[in-house]
Amino acid sequence: MQSFLIILVMITSTTSLCDEDHSVIKKDHNNFDLNTSAFTNSDKDDCECKKKVCARKCCPMGYGYVLEERKCVPTPDGFNPPVWKEHKLLEGFNATDDMHFLIGKMNCTIEKNESRIPLEPAIDTYHLRSDGQLYVDIPENIPSAFIYGPDKYCIDTFVNEKNETQLNALICFVVKPDNNNYAMSSSCMLISCFFILLTVAVYAFLPELRNLHGMVLMAYLLSFFVGFLFFATMQILILKKEIIQRECTILTFIIYFSLLSAFFWLNVMCYDIWWTFSGKRATSGRHGSVMKRFYCYAGYAFGVPTILTVILAALEFSDLPMQHPLLPMLRRQGCFLYGTSKLIYLYGPIVILCVANMIFFTLTAIKIARIKKDTEMLRSKDSSTHDQDRKDTQRMNLSCSRFSLYVKLFAVMGVNWILEVVSSFYPEADFFWQFSDAYNVLVGLIIFIIFVCKKKTFKLIKKRVKDFRKANTNNNEVTNISNKIVTRWRKGERNASVETIKTSVGGNTRNTTNDIFQL
Template sequence: MGVTALLVLMWAGTGHTSLPVDVINKCCPQRYSLTDDIKCVERGHEWYYMNFSYGFPNCNYLLVSVNESDVVSCIDNSFERDSIVGLKCKADPFRFQAPEVHYVRKCCTIDRSYDAVQQSCFGERIAKSRHPKEFFNVLMSGYKGIVDIRVGAPDCAKGYVLVDHLVHFNNVRREESESIVFQQYGDNPKIFNPDEVCMDFTERHEMLVIRACQPAEIVCRPHGILTCIWKCCADGKAFVSNESLDCVPSERPMESPKYFNITSRGPVEYEATSPGFFYKGPCSDKFVLKPEEQSADIHHIGIDGLLYMSTVPVGVSDFCVEDVYNVEEGLDGVKVFKCFVDYDADSRAVMEVYGYGMTVSVMFLFLTFVVYSCLPSLRNLHGKTLMCYIVSLLCAYISHALLIYNWSPTEIWMCKAIGFFDNFAFLAAFFWLNVISFDIWWNFGAIRPKKSQGNDKKRLVAYNLFAWGMAACLTTLAIISQVTEWFPQSMRADMGINYCWYEKSTYAFYIFFLMPTSTSQACNLVFFALTAHHCAKVRNELQRMAHTNADESRFKADKKKFIMNMKLFLVMGVSWVLENISYWDLNNDYNIFFWTDLVNSLQGLFIFAIFILKKKVLKAFVRKAKEVFVVNRTR
């Protein structure tokens, strides 16, 4: 039996109705606090400098707020109120008068001091451990009662950054209100609420560290003097794990990230002393690892707190740094993690609508492809070009829908790969629409001898070389602009910096996507105009002159193809023009272009309606399905 418990029993046996003044009954164990529904929850508070017993009284008790000298059966920190509460009952023989409770926050655990150089409780320069009473004596003398020490850095509010101040212990005092006051370098005294600051010894015997929450707009660059960045995990935690990149307690100090002064001649390394940290990451695990890369993609953290990927600045709230040790991934040391762009509630709702639309499109594009694959009558040259167009659009929509549904790549190369794949798939879709327009004109809108029309197989090969080849060439040029120095900075794709798509601060989107697709659409307009002109001319000739039924049937068939593809052009071409405009909407007003973007996301449905929802096609498909069913049944 412990000395404290024995003392309590001996005191109860004497018939006294209260505990001796130096024995206090704490309701919950150390590091636990009491909730309003009378439960003990871990909170991190440790009580010192008196003898303690632990446990709830064996009686019918009430939860009460406690002031000094109140008679209670046990006392503790309130989990909800950040004050002292107690349990009180009349029949309890172990009642006692509540002593004064002094609250103070210590940055490191009781047996450790703070390494001010490495900004860690586990650095190489930690001072020799001291008894917590010495720590408290530095702040005030002649105290009585309990010292309530909470371990760990304070949780700073939004817009506040944790800043380290090294102060001589003679310049620090604790007010009766528990506020911490200190003066540094002859400045005016600074006053902090006890929950906004922690203190500890440092490797320099006479110096204390004051880690205080201060407004970022005042102390951080460009208005202040500190470089302030986000740390992905909370203080004392890191991605130190053999299995995954999760925030876990770590006793390994994080090396100081390298900071650079970004000049016109390039980045120059700069020593940032005691930078300020935001904690727990700016983007709730939605960040992607940005390992050290070669060539033009190398990144630097500027002294202004921005991340520069090549020369493109990334905002302070769009990346974080963390100590990483992951055997499986081969990662060790301080790494930079890039956030994906997060949207506000309204924008996220709009994006989810697009995601649903693209999901619908993917299903109907797949159904359209299946119908064309099953019906030999549709697999002529025109049908095969349409199938290639559907495949390219299907690939683009699948990758888009994945990102909208918040599927986050785990590494930056995956983000870039998705961006370039989208670029290739959408370009291919535009060029296949170009091919379809040309093929309609070639067969219907141009007058030429039948023998000059060539072989369908050769034309299909040529069409494939053109559509896939042009998309591949333009995408390759975009990749080269990003991974080499062959292109000027204004033409770099910078894919995967703020989005898994082109960076808006360069002209790459115009050069490698908008100009080719706009040129393609302009050519489509020309082809459709020529075809429409010839269509009217042929119709007039058929009305004036004698003609065979075969001539009229061919004219009607070609006319139907022309009308269907004109609808396809209108659905894709016009809406994509407005889509490109909305991409550069500087005010990010998603409501302005909502309907055109929604039309784009539902193109698969429109394509299915244009090419499949026809009596002739539906009857042929039903007949084919019955034939397959009968064959399978007879086997």
């Protein structure tokens, strides 16, 4: 019984705050200051906003706002602004009847660098929405679309010096300073691009590394290179304010495709190393079969990101309502993905790929442990197949080495992905952003160290350089001999004829007619 009385008191006390006397703004507007356009009674409005959708009007009903004098004056013109649902005008919708208007200018926060500014004449693309929010489109700005709640705007009939009236609005506009992180971030990514491109150049230079694993690695690095390069370009253009929304959207699609392709190629690496240890790989090492397998990998690593990019573009340019969770809002939120869209379209596929990679790595590690155990058991027994055992051990060591490299690469990119996710949740943490940007330099450098800075690779480079020098030396010798032959032929030495020119080079006599035509 006592608890029932307590609940009853709580209910009556709550409802008493929003009874009939407290839910309607008084018609005389005793609490409204016409000179400052401020209305102080907010408790009554809070109660009314629980019943109807609330919007904000700068002055009381029957008054208009004079911008030059910053005060409200009586006006005979009625106030009934058009209302839109998303981007469609609602025909026959009466705003004053179906919505509750809060009276008075909004409070802009100085600490957040908010300034109270009028929309027109600078901005003419805006409208009041059915949910009480004000939609403002600024084409030259990135992001171009802004949504203001009733606490950050007021709409009204504005009166000019000639006593002419027009619908206009005041908004709390935030002039954000340039993001200083862009300068460091773009520089870091460009440095990383240099090391990534250097790694690709080494693998392309050495024939021994242009096997299936090397081609997959080069495709992965080139995808990451394109993504980093265009991301740095976007940030530089934003920093210099030389980018428009259309260019920003195009760059977003390129970066999105490139980054996803890089992670799908990383998934290909993890799958391929698992396939190597699974025993299902064909024993044939023919070039045709290797290239066929690489083309299948490329179809997967480039095909799926292409499909996801097309889906992203289709949803962006679709007629989905603005509040739809699947709408990417690339043209409204700024350059690249942001917020929920980033979580769904970028981090979502990356999470799935990372989970798949960890599964492949776990299965591969288990298989390696079993193979090593079986190998040790065979070595402990007398066997006549030592040569075959030695070959199998060499292949095993090579595969384990590749597995170790891929694990290191996955760890490097995993840390980079974790930093990216955390930094997106704390955009104002400058120290963390600087740490994340510095790590972008380390990505390219660490990849270069893992795959290039090895004794075996240096030996291959040294051998390749020697082969080039030797080939150039032989070519120079052949060229010198040919020049001597042609010179002697022109001078007519030894009464040689055009048909048969015989010369002595190094003590040997030979018919050089064929030699000339073969050069």
